[in-house]
Amino acid sequence: MSSPGSFDKFRVDDIVCEEARDLAKHYECSVCLNLVEDPLQTACCSSIFCTSCIEHPSVRSCPTCRVPFGRGTEATATRGSPLKKSNIHALRMINKINVYCPWSMRHRQTASSGGSSSLSSTVVSTNGSSSSTSASSSPEDEEWCQWKGEYGDLMGKHLANCQFAKVTCECGLAIRRKDRNAHKLICPSLLVACKICGLKVKPADLAVHDAAAAVQHVAILQKQMMERGLLAARRDQVSSQLSGVDLKLDAHRAAANSDANRKHEDLKGTVSSSAANHYEFAVESRNTIVGLLVLAILLQMLILAKLGKDEATTATTTTESITCAPPAAVKREWCWCSSF
The missing domain is CATH 3.30.40.10 (Zinc/RING finger domain, C3HC4 (zinc finger))
Known part of the structure:
Protein backbone atom coordinates (compact mmCIF):
# COMPACT_ATOMS: atom_id res chain seq x y z
CA MET A 1 0.00 0.00 0.00
CA SER A 2 1.21 3.50 -0.84
CA SER A 3 0.20 7.00 0.14
CA PRO A 4 -1.77 8.97 -2.45
CA GLY A 5 0.45 11.46 -4.24
CA SER A 6 -1.93 14.43 -3.79
CA PHE A 7 -1.41 14.52 -0.02
CA ASP A 8 2.03 16.17 0.02
CA LYS A 9 0.95 19.84 0.05
CA PHE A 10 -1.44 21.65 2.35
CA ARG A 11 -3.15 25.03 2.46
CA VAL A 12 -2.40 27.34 5.32
CA ASP A 13 -6.03 27.42 6.50
CA ASP A 14 -6.21 23.63 6.53
CA ILE A 15 -3.40 22.75 8.91
CA VAL A 16 -1.83 25.88 10.47
CA CYS A 17 -2.87 26.84 13.99
CA GLU A 18 -4.67 30.19 14.35
CA GLU A 19 -1.83 31.89 16.20
CA ALA A 20 0.68 31.00 13.47
CA ARG A 21 -1.33 31.82 10.36
CA ASP A 22 -0.04 35.36 9.94
CA LEU A 23 3.54 34.04 9.87
CA ALA A 24 2.59 31.14 7.60
CA LYS A 25 1.04 33.50 5.01
CA HIS A 26 4.54 34.87 4.36
CA TYR A 27 5.65 31.37 3.32
CA ILE A 97 5.21 26.82 12.32
CA ASN A 98 2.64 25.13 14.58
CA VAL A 99 0.28 22.90 12.63
CA TYR A 100 -2.35 20.22 13.07
CA CYS A 101 -2.22 16.85 11.42
CA PRO A 102 -4.07 17.02 8.07
CA TRP A 103 -6.11 14.04 9.27
CA SER A 104 -7.20 15.73 12.49
CA MET A 105 -10.59 16.97 13.68
CA ARG A 106 -9.35 20.51 13.11
CA HIS A 107 -9.17 19.87 9.38
CA ARG A 108 -12.74 18.52 9.32
CA GLN A 109 -14.00 21.59 11.14
CA THR A 110 -12.20 23.84 8.67
CA ALA A 111 -13.70 21.95 5.76
CA SER A 112 -17.21 22.01 7.28
CA SER A 113 -17.01 25.78 7.81
CA GLY A 114 -16.80 26.33 4.08
CA GLY A 115 -13.06 26.72 3.71
CA SER A 116 -11.19 25.06 0.86
CA SER A 117 -9.50 21.78 1.61
CA SER A 118 -6.34 20.35 0.09
CA LEU A 119 -7.39 16.79 1.01
CA SER A 120 -9.94 14.43 -0.45
CA SER A 121 -12.97 13.75 1.71
CA THR A 122 -13.36 10.13 0.55
CA VAL A 123 -13.59 7.82 3.54
CA VAL A 124 -13.10 4.04 3.50
CA SER A 125 -14.51 2.23 6.51
CA THR A 126 -12.86 -0.75 8.17
CA ASN A 127 -15.03 -3.15 6.19
CA GLY A 128 -13.50 -1.88 2.97
CA SER A 129 -16.48 0.06 1.62
CA SER A 130 -15.71 3.57 0.41
CA SER A 131 -18.05 6.52 0.71
CA SER A 132 -17.67 10.09 -0.43
CA THR A 133 -18.63 12.29 2.53
CA SER A 134 -19.56 15.92 2.16
CA ALA A 135 -17.90 18.69 4.11
CA SER A 136 -20.99 19.03 6.26
CA SER A 137 -20.76 15.46 7.60
CA SER A 138 -20.75 15.14 11.35
CA PRO A 139 -17.22 14.92 12.87
CA GLU A 140 -18.47 12.17 15.16
CA ASP A 141 -18.89 9.88 12.14
CA GLU A 142 -15.15 9.19 12.02
CA GLU A 143 -12.12 9.10 14.29
CA TRP A 144 -9.40 11.63 13.58
CA CYS A 145 -5.77 12.12 14.51
CA GLN A 146 -5.06 14.26 17.58
CA TRP A 147 -1.45 15.12 16.65
CA LYS A 148 -0.28 18.73 16.85
CA GLY A 149 3.28 19.95 16.38
CA GLU A 150 5.74 21.75 14.11
CA TYR A 151 5.54 21.78 10.33
CA GLY A 152 9.03 20.29 9.99
CA ASP A 153 8.07 17.28 12.13
CA LEU A 154 4.82 16.88 10.23
CA MET A 155 6.53 16.63 6.85
CA GLY A 156 9.62 14.76 8.05
CA LYS A 157 8.14 12.17 10.43
CA HIS A 158 4.45 12.21 11.25
CA LEU A 159 2.86 11.90 7.81
CA ALA A 160 4.80 8.71 7.08
CA ASN A 161 3.48 7.04 10.26
CA CYS A 162 0.08 8.63 10.93
CA GLN A 163 -2.43 5.84 11.48
CA PHE A 164 -5.28 8.06 10.26
CA ALA A 165 -3.60 8.95 6.96
CA LYS A 166 -5.04 7.39 3.84
CA VAL A 167 -3.03 4.86 1.89
CA THR A 168 -3.89 3.27 -1.43
CA CYS A 169 -4.44 -0.48 -1.42
CA GLU A 170 -3.57 -2.70 -4.36
CA CYS A 171 -7.26 -2.92 -5.12
CA GLY A 172 -7.36 0.86 -5.68
CA LEU A 173 -9.24 1.86 -2.53
CA ALA A 174 -7.92 4.59 -0.24
CA ILE A 175 -8.13 3.44 3.37
CA ARG A 176 -6.71 4.58 6.66
CA ARG A 177 -3.35 3.13 7.58
CA LYS A 178 -4.74 1.73 10.82
CA ASP A 179 -7.44 -0.18 8.89
CA ARG A 180 -5.07 -2.08 6.61
CA ASN A 181 -5.19 -5.38 8.51
CA ALA A 182 -8.99 -5.37 8.63
CA HIS A 183 -9.17 -4.51 4.95
CA LYS A 184 -6.88 -7.40 4.00
CA LEU A 185 -9.57 -9.83 5.13
CA ILE A 186 -11.98 -8.61 2.44
CA CYS A 187 -9.66 -7.03 -0.12
CA PRO A 188 -10.57 -8.43 -3.55
CA SER A 189 -6.96 -8.20 -4.73
CA LEU A 190 -5.57 -10.27 -1.86
CA LEU A 191 -6.08 -14.03 -2.21
CA VAL A 192 -5.18 -16.72 0.29
CA ALA A 193 -4.39 -20.36 -0.44
CA CYS A 194 -6.55 -23.12 1.00
CA LYS A 195 -4.46 -25.11 3.47
CA ILE A 196 -5.83 -28.41 2.15
CA CYS A 197 -6.19 -28.16 -1.62
CA GLY A 198 -4.08 -25.05 -2.25
CA LEU A 199 -6.78 -23.21 -4.22
CA LYS A 200 -6.48 -19.41 -3.91
CA VAL A 201 -9.67 -17.66 -2.85
CA LYS A 202 -10.66 -14.38 -1.23
CA PRO A 203 -10.37 -14.38 2.55
CA ALA A 204 -14.09 -13.72 2.90
CA ASP A 205 -14.90 -16.72 0.67
CA LEU A 206 -12.66 -19.20 2.47
CA ALA A 207 -15.48 -20.61 4.64
CA VAL A 208 -17.72 -21.04 1.59
CA HIS A 209 -14.92 -22.81 -0.23
CA ASP A 210 -14.37 -25.20 2.70
CA ALA A 211 -18.05 -26.14 2.68
CA ALA A 212 -18.25 -26.56 -1.09
CA ALA A 213 -15.07 -28.63 -1.35
CA ALA A 214 -15.63 -30.76 1.75
CA VAL A 215 -15.70 -34.07 -0.16
CA GLN A 216 -12.57 -33.17 -2.08
CA HIS A 217 -10.85 -32.10 1.13
CA VAL A 218 -11.75 -35.42 2.81
CA ALA A 219 -10.27 -37.37 -0.10
CA ILE A 220 -7.12 -35.27 -0.01
CA LEU A 221 -6.76 -35.77 3.75
CA GLN A 222 -7.27 -39.54 3.42
CA LYS A 223 -4.63 -39.70 0.74
CA GLN A 224 -2.26 -37.69 2.91
CA MET A 225 -2.89 -40.02 5.86
CA MET A 226 -2.24 -43.07 3.67
CA GLU A 227 0.96 -41.55 2.40
CA ARG A 228 1.99 -40.77 5.94
CA GLY A 229 1.29 -44.41 6.92
CA LEU A 230 3.41 -45.67 4.04
CA LEU A 231 6.15 -43.30 5.03
CA ALA A 232 5.97 -44.52 8.63
CA ALA A 233 6.19 -48.17 7.49
CA ARG A 234 9.09 -47.37 5.23
CA ARG A 235 10.77 -45.53 8.07
CA ASP A 236 10.36 -48.56 10.37
CA GLN A 237 11.77 -50.85 7.66
CA VAL A 238 14.79 -48.65 7.17
CA SER A 239 15.25 -48.46 10.94
CA SER A 240 15.18 -52.28 11.17
CA GLN A 241 17.71 -52.57 8.35
CA LEU A 242 19.96 -50.10 10.07
CA SER A 243 19.73 -52.11 13.29
CA GLY A 244 20.81 -55.26 11.40
CA VAL A 245 23.71 -53.38 9.86
CA ASP A 246 24.74 -52.21 13.32
CA LEU A 247 24.74 -55.81 14.60
CA LYS A 248 26.86 -56.97 11.68
CA LEU A 249 29.27 -54.13 12.25
CA ASP A 250 29.57 -55.08 15.91
CA ALA A 251 30.29 -58.73 14.96
CA HIS A 252 32.91 -57.70 12.41
CA ARG A 253 34.44 -55.34 14.92
CA ALA A 254 34.66 -58.09 17.58
CA ALA A 255 36.21 -60.54 15.07
CA ALA A 256 38.72 -57.95 13.96
CA ASN A 257 39.68 -57.19 17.55
CA SER A 258 40.11 -60.92 18.33
CA ASP A 259 42.27 -61.46 15.24
CA ALA A 260 44.37 -58.43 16.10
CA ASN A 261 44.90 -59.66 19.66
CA ARG A 262 45.92 -63.13 18.43
CA LYS A 263 48.41 -61.70 15.96
CA HIS A 264 49.76 -59.47 18.68
CA GLU A 265 50.37 -62.46 20.98
CA ASP A 266 52.01 -64.42 18.15
CA LEU A 267 54.26 -61.51 17.33
CA LYS A 268 55.10 -61.10 20.95
CA GLY A 269 56.08 -64.82 21.21
CA THR A 270 58.16 -64.59 18.03
CA VAL A 271 60.00 -61.57 19.36
CA SER A 272 60.66 -63.31 22.69
CA SER A 273 62.00 -66.47 20.96
CA SER A 274 64.23 -64.41 18.68
CA ALA A 275 65.56 -62.46 21.64
CA ALA A 276 66.39 -65.71 23.48
CA ASN A 277 68.20 -67.09 20.43
CA HIS A 278 70.19 -63.90 20.10
CA TYR A 279 71.13 -64.11 23.77
CA GLU A 280 72.34 -67.71 23.46
CA PHE A 281 74.33 -66.82 20.36
CA ALA A 282 75.91 -63.91 22.19
CA VAL A 283 76.86 -66.16 25.12
CA GLU A 284 78.38 -68.77 22.81
CA SER A 285 80.28 -66.10 20.91
CA ARG A 286 81.64 -64.71 24.15
CA ASN A 287 82.77 -68.15 25.29
CA THR A 288 84.44 -68.80 21.94
CA ILE A 289 86.27 -65.48 22.07
CA VAL A 290 87.43 -66.18 25.63
CA GLY A 291 88.68 -69.63 24.59
CA LEU A 292 90.56 -68.14 21.66
CA LEU A 293 92.14 -65.54 23.90
CA VAL A 294 93.23 -68.24 26.36
CA LEU A 295 94.62 -70.34 23.54
CA ALA A 296 96.51 -67.35 22.16
CA ILE A 297 97.98 -66.65 25.57
CA LEU A 298 99.06 -70.28 25.96
CA LEU A 299 100.58 -70.28 22.50
CA GLN A 300 102.46 -67.10 23.28
CA MET A 301 103.72 -68.63 26.49
CA LEU A 302 104.89 -71.75 24.60
CA ILE A 303 106.68 -69.61 22.04
CA LEU A 304 108.38 -67.63 24.76
CA ALA A 305 109.35 -70.84 26.54
CA LYS A 306 110.72 -72.31 23.32
CA LEU A 307 112.77 -69.18 22.66
CA GLY A 308 114.18 -69.28 26.15
CA LYS A 309 115.17 -72.93 25.78
CA ASP A 310 116.92 -72.30 22.45
CA GLU A 311 118.89 -69.41 23.90
CA ALA A 312 119.99 -71.57 26.83
CA THR A 313 121.14 -74.37 24.47
CA THR A 314 123.08 -71.91 22.34
CA ALA A 315 124.83 -70.46 25.34
CA THR A 316 125.87 -73.93 26.58
CA THR A 317 127.29 -74.95 23.22
CA THR A 318 129.35 -71.78 22.98
CA THR A 319 130.79 -72.31 26.40
CA GLU A 320 131.79 -75.84 25.62
CA SER A 321 133.46 -74.82 22.39
CA ILE A 322 135.55 -72.22 24.11
CA THR A 323 136.56 -74.61 26.84
CA CYS A 324 137.64 -77.47 24.53
CA ALA A 325 139.53 -75.42 21.97
CA PRO A 326 143.39 -75.68 21.87
CA PRO A 327 145.29 -72.77 23.37
CA ALA A 328 147.09 -72.11 20.17
CA ALA A 329 143.83 -71.80 18.32
CA VAL A 330 142.56 -69.51 20.94
CA LYS A 331 145.60 -67.48 20.81
CA ARG A 332 145.60 -67.33 17.06
CA GLU A 333 142.00 -66.25 17.12
CA TRP A 334 142.89 -63.65 19.59
CA CYS A 335 145.70 -62.44 17.54
CA TRP A 336 143.48 -62.38 14.50
CA CYS A 337 141.00 -60.32 16.40
CA SER A 338 143.68 -58.00 17.65
CA SER A 339 144.81 -57.25 14.12
CA PHE A 340 141.71 -55.18 13.54
Missing part, protein backbone atom coordinates in the same frame (compact mmCIF):
# COMPACT_ATOMS: atom_id res chain seq x y z
CA GLU A 28 2.75 30.57 1.03
CA CYS A 29 3.80 29.51 -2.47
CA SER A 30 2.30 31.94 -5.01
CA VAL A 31 2.21 29.18 -7.65
CA CYS A 32 0.23 26.41 -5.88
CA LEU A 33 -1.13 28.63 -3.05
CA ASN A 34 -0.05 26.03 -0.47
CA LEU A 35 2.38 26.23 2.42
CA VAL A 36 5.80 25.80 0.80
CA GLU A 37 7.09 22.24 0.58
CA ASP A 38 10.81 21.61 -0.08
CA PRO A 39 11.30 25.40 -0.35
CA LEU A 40 13.59 27.12 -2.86
CA GLN A 41 14.63 30.80 -2.84
CA THR A 42 15.06 32.58 -6.18
CA ALA A 43 18.26 34.44 -7.01
CA CYS A 44 16.47 37.37 -8.65
CA CYS A 45 14.18 38.65 -5.86
CA SER A 46 14.70 36.14 -3.00
CA SER A 47 11.11 34.92 -3.19
CA ILE A 48 10.34 31.51 -1.75
CA PHE A 49 8.47 28.83 -3.70
CA CYS A 50 8.01 25.07 -3.67
CA THR A 51 10.87 23.45 -5.57
CA SER A 52 8.45 21.34 -7.62
CA CYS A 53 6.50 24.48 -8.60
CA ILE A 54 9.41 26.71 -9.61
CA GLU A 55 11.21 23.94 -11.51
CA HIS A 56 8.17 22.97 -13.56
CA PRO A 57 8.91 23.27 -17.33
CA SER A 58 6.00 25.67 -17.81
CA VAL A 59 7.48 28.19 -15.33
CA ARG A 60 10.04 30.14 -17.38
CA SER A 61 10.21 33.34 -15.33
CA CYS A 62 9.98 34.35 -11.69
CA PRO A 63 6.29 34.52 -10.67
CA THR A 64 7.06 37.54 -8.49
CA CYS A 65 9.38 39.83 -10.48
CA ARG A 66 8.95 38.20 -13.93
CA VAL A 67 12.70 37.93 -14.56
CA PRO A 68 13.31 35.17 -17.15
CA PHE A 69 15.10 32.09 -15.86
CA GLY A 70 16.90 31.36 -19.12
CA ARG A 71 17.53 27.87 -20.46
CA GLY A 72 19.61 24.82 -19.56
CA THR A 73 22.22 25.29 -16.86
CA GLU A 74 21.58 29.02 -16.90
CA ALA A 75 17.96 28.43 -15.91
CA THR A 76 19.06 26.28 -12.96
CA ALA A 77 21.43 29.01 -11.77
CA THR A 78 18.93 31.87 -12.15
CA ARG A 79 16.05 30.00 -10.49
CA GLY A 80 17.92 29.93 -7.20
CA SER A 81 18.99 27.36 -4.60
CA PRO A 82 17.35 25.30 -1.85
CA LEU A 83 16.44 27.26 1.23
CA LYS A 84 18.61 25.04 3.42
CA LYS A 85 21.62 26.47 1.55
CA SER A 86 20.53 30.05 0.82
CA ASN A 87 18.53 31.04 3.94
CA ILE A 88 18.71 28.61 6.84
CA HIS A 89 17.00 31.12 9.15
CA ALA A 90 13.89 31.23 6.96
CA LEU A 91 13.87 27.44 6.76
CA ARG A 92 13.90 27.21 10.55
CA MET A 93 11.00 29.66 10.73
CA ILE A 94 8.98 27.54 8.31
CA ASN A 95 9.77 24.28 10.11
CA LYS A 96 8.69 25.75 13.47
